[in-house]
Amino acid sequence: MYELRHLATLAAVADEGSFGRAASRLGYTQSSVSQQIAVLEKIAGGALFDRPGGPRPVRITPLGAVVLQHGRDLLRRADEMREGIERFRAGDSRIDIGTFQTVSNTLLPRVIGELRNAHPGCDIRLFEEETDDPDLSGLDLMFFDARTGHDGLKLLDDPYFLVARPGDFEPGPVPLTKLDGLPLVAHPPVCHQVVIEDFLRARDIRPQFVFRTEGNEALLAMVRAGLGEALMPRLAVLRHDESLALHELAPGLPSREIFLLWQAGRTHSPLAAHAIELARKAAADLS
Template sequence: MTEVELRHLRTMAAIAEEGTFGRAAVRLGYTQSSVSQQVAALEKAVGGAVFDRPGGPKPVRITALGEVVLTHGRELLAKAEALGDAVDRFRAGGGRIDIGTFQAATNLILPGVVRRLLDEHPGCDIRLSDVDPADPGADRRDLLFHYDRIAGDVEHIELLEEPYLLVAAAGTFPAGPVPVKRLDETPLVAWPPTPHQKRLERALAEGGARPRIVFRTGGHEAVLSMVRAGIGSAVMPALALHRSDVWSDERLTVHPLRPSPATTWYLYWPAGRDRSPLVTRAVDIAVETARDLMTQMHRRAQRRP
């Protein structure tokens, strides 16, 4: 059997439902001769007649072979219609998107991305997963938020550059920026030696400071609690303080560091892969949200006495 075309099956179904070639032609917007040609092509493809043609105005009758062809043909037409609908939804942003993320991006950027995608495309399928820093898997996801450079066949944009800030008990340091060298042998509360924390401590060492780590604990609030308790200061990413009450806490002061260590947030996607409308929209929202975050952070820092 040679290849059967969907348009031939569609014409056959219309004839079976309308009863005559003429009415099927009107329904489909074809000429009657075009309908006859398509049926002839279908019969050639399947190797036999699919309709008995009594002639004149009498309705055509479907043959036994035609019943087999029509039964399976309708299934193919339904699948083709479903495929067309799926492609249309995909082009309109109704597909699936897999996003890898890390904690800070999850807290500060991802909620806005997810909320706006669902508002704009209620049928989209958003799948989120936490990133393993040792194996971020940028090639396995449509998008990946990460705070480090990734080698391999990926493309990226820089979302923002996040400075580190010094948080100390009030009166520990003079107001204003603090030189990194001033932190040499200074008691600090710090995170456990995660890859992120190790990079920070290397940056401090390159700036001439090897602080005395008096306590390591996970979680930004736990670190701040220990600073409030008075056992040491802390060097923290600026956006970790974005929604914190540290800015209004009279027991604490926040200082820029000079030179300022910083970490860059990136958004990755596999190189060479066509980005769907949903992925493209997610990138646009992430860039906009990151820009707004940085604006808010700078304004807050300027208002700090």
């Protein structure tokens, strides 16, 4: 059976017109070149070169031209595969990441920026979804805000605050009982919002939910407008301004846990492994 080195030798002889010059180009002995061409001729079932002898160059035969054409194609594809493997090892591959609103606005920009700086040729695809049931099919990594049965890494705890207008409450922690009957704007009852509402209900604390939306900025805008207060995790209010006041609660609400998930048994690409490390560092800085 022929090998790629046999095809490379065939191409060198065709280019140089001489077994000797092909040997010098490839770093082989002339007898080694002759042996490799003999292997190809045996496989092809005929002569690949006419050998006039003396100083005159060898010439490719019609059969040799067919083998050479396909041989060059195989060599090109082998080079492309080798280059692709090298780019993959260097991190210049594709990564698909699932995310959700809060992470998209805080952790993820830093991770993406540093990935792009380190691997300019990488292909990053992001998919944002607010869901109770993480679907990792087709994804390399997924940020999620609850414990699941998936493999992954806990990045940080994200504590909750009462978001209000300045002056609505005295400075300092607000007793949890103050939430009973309080008008609140809130996220829809999915993901960790369900945990928060169950926690309050178990203590017979029943706020009045006057507006629900997935958008963090919309919730903050409604607090500023005086429609109601909000219970929001820290990452969602990192960039709040002086038009809002943040209060701790006493006792505190259960913190939201932020995880980075991946499929069980999945071998990470170098790019995904780097993304995991960057997410770990970004989360540690935020913590």
